[in-house]
Amino acid sequence: MDKKIYLAPLQGFTDNVYRNAFHQIFKGVDKYFTPFIVFENDGSIRSGKMREVLPENNDMQNVVPQILVKDGDETNRMLDLLQELGHTTVNINLGCPFGPVVNRGRGSALLDNPDSIKDILKVATERKELAVSVKTRTGVADTNNFNSVIDIFNGHNLEEVIIHPRIATQQYNGEADFDYFTSIADKINAPLFYNGDISTKEMYANVIQKIPNIEGVMIGRGILMNPFLAEEIKGIQRTQEEKRQMVINLHNIILERYSLTMSGDAHIMAKMTAFWSYFSFMFPEQHKVFKAIKKCKRADKYMNMIHPMLLSYV
Numbered sequence: 467m468d469k470k471i472y473l474a475p476l477q478g479f480t481d482n483v484y485r486n487a488f489h490q491i492f493k494g495v496d497k498y499f500t501p502f503i504v505f506e507n508d509g510s511i512r513s514g515k516m517r518e519v520l521p522e523n524n525d526m527q528n529v530v531p532q533i534l535v536k537d538g539d540e541t542n543r544m545l546d547l548l549q550e551l552g553h554t555t556v557n558i559n560l561g562c563p564f565g566p567v568v569n570r571g572r573g574s575a576l577l578d579n580p581d582s583i584k585d586i587l588k589v590a591t592e593r594k595e596l597a598v599s600v601k602t603r604t605g606v607a608d609t610n611n612f613n614s615v616i617d618i619f620n621g622h623n624l625e626e627v628i629i630h631p632r633i634a635t636q637q638y639n640g641e642a643d644f645d646y647f648t649s650i651a652d653k654i655n656a657p658l659f660y661n662g663d664i665s666t667k668e669m670y671a672n673v674i675q676k677i678p679n680i681e682g683v684m685i686g687r688g689i690l691m692n693p694f695l696a697e698e699i700k701g702i703q704r705t706q707e708e709k710r711q712m713v714i715n716l717h718n719i720i721l722e723r724y725s726l727t728m729s730g731d732a733h734i735m736a737k738m739t740a741f742w743s744y745f746s747f748m749f750p751e752q753h754k755v756f757k758a759i760k761k762c763k764r765a766d767k768y769m770n771m772i773h774p775m776l777l778s779y780v
Contacts, residue, residue, distance in 0.1 A: 469674060471696045472628070474661060474686030475499040475532050475557075475601075478740055482523040483727075487719040488689075489526045491712050494696025495689070496682070497528045499601075502559045503544070504534040504572065511547075521552055532557040532601065536571040538585040545593060554595065555625070558586060560602035560615075563634035574603045574634035580614055587622040599626035601661070601684070605633040609646060616653050624656040628684050631662055648677055657681040664688045667698045690744035713748065714776045717741075731765045738768065749775065 473480060473488070473495045485498050500518040503511055517523050519531040531548055533556060535541045541558075548556060560583065562573030569575075576583050590598045600619065604612045619627055631647040632640070642662030651658060658680045664670050665688035673683060689695050693716060694709065704712070724737045739760055746756040755775070762768045 468700060469680070470496040470659075470682030471699060472497045472499060472659065472682065472684040473689055473696075474684045475501045476686050476690070477501045479690060479744070480686070482518055483720055483723045483737075484741070485529070486523075486525045487716055487723070488693060490719065491715050492693055492697060493702055494700045497530060498524075498526060499530045499532050499557055499684075500524075502532045502534040502562065504567075505540060505544070509543075519548065519551060519553065530555045530557050530599070532559050534559045534562060534567065534572045535586055536576070537582055538589040541586045541589045545590060545596065549593070549596065555597040555599070556590065557599045557601055557628075558590065560600055561630055561634075563603065563632075563637050568606075568634060574606055577603065577611060577615055577634070578606050580611070580618055583615065583618050584621075587618065587624070591622045591624070597625040598622075599624060599628065599656075601628040601630070603634055604629065604631050604643070604646060604650075607635050608633060609643075612650070613653070616650065620653075620655045626659055626681065627654050627656045628659040628661050629654075630684075631660075644673070644676075651677050651680065659684050661686070665691060665695070667695070670699050687744060691747040693748075710777075710779045713779045717745070717772070717776055725765070731763060734765055735763055735768060749779065 471494055473485070480501060488495070489498065501515070503515040503519055505511060531553055533541070533544045535544055535558070545556060559573055560576050564573070567573040567575070571579065571582070576586070587598070590596065602615070629647060631643040647660060659682050660673050660677065660680055661684035664673065664683055664685050670683060674680070685695065694704070697704065720741060721738060724734050728734050728737065742756055742759045746752045746759070749755050758771065759768070762771060
């Protein structure tokens with residue numbers, strides 16, 4: 467049976483513009499996760515984050531909102547909002563390693579606060595009409611507490627557990643600890659997904675060969691660097707001309723949608739520069755390509771520079 471492939475939520479990258487464009491052009495991804503939404507100090511949610519979970523901004527049915535909460539009360543309020551919007555699934559973030567998030571007791575900070583995890587999961591899983599999954603790291607400064615976290619997971623009816631085997635203090639540096647993941651995989655009752663450092667079909671095959679019983683994988687940066695990766699893993703064949711046109715279409719749709727929703731070249735070019743920080747890996751001389759794009763501040767000059775490059779994609 468084919469394993470499932472999920473697109474990871476990456477703040478600033480896999481927003482609704484990218485997700486919709488990707489879904490329109492590429493196959494192979496079974497589920498899409500939004501970047502997290504979170505309450506501000508005044509109890510509001512920023513409009514940019516709310517846009518990610520509004521049904522009218524998601525062209526696909528298989529989209530899962532991810533939430534960043536610190537306790538049961540926040541969880542209740544967040545789930546009320548999402549269910550009013552018609553969502554029937556939710557993913558709880560136990561992995562964000564960024565300082566401002568951790569300092570407010572959310573994300574990976576919860577891995578050192580098991581009572582809060584119990585409270586959050588109790589509140590979420592009591593809503594029988596809602597499918598609840600978690601995406602987690604394996605600790606804050608070490609993995610010493612993670613077995614107790616697994617016990618909490620096993621005590622609740624979770625749809626899926628997605629594990630990124632890094633500790634929070636690593637941020638995104640170093641390698642994901644695949645050996646540690648293999649050592650705990652059999653301890654988790656819920657369907658299990660692996661997330662971390664899959665950027666080629668061969669890396670995916672290595673994960674599945676060593677842990678054949680997992681449900682699937684979540685891939686973030688690997689798909690941003692190579693949007694064909696999920697198709698390659700699933701054996702979908704494309705001609706070179708098809709690939710060229712798909713690359714051009716992905717870029718053009720994303721540029722068009724940012725141009726419609728953002729004002730001024732500076733904002734548009736900032737978003738396109740972020741897009742190219744990964745997309746440039748599709749092209750020879752990746753560093754040279756990205757350096758040129760970073761220097762470009764005007765949309766008209768950008769198009770003159772980028773158009774022949776896209777046409778020459780091989």
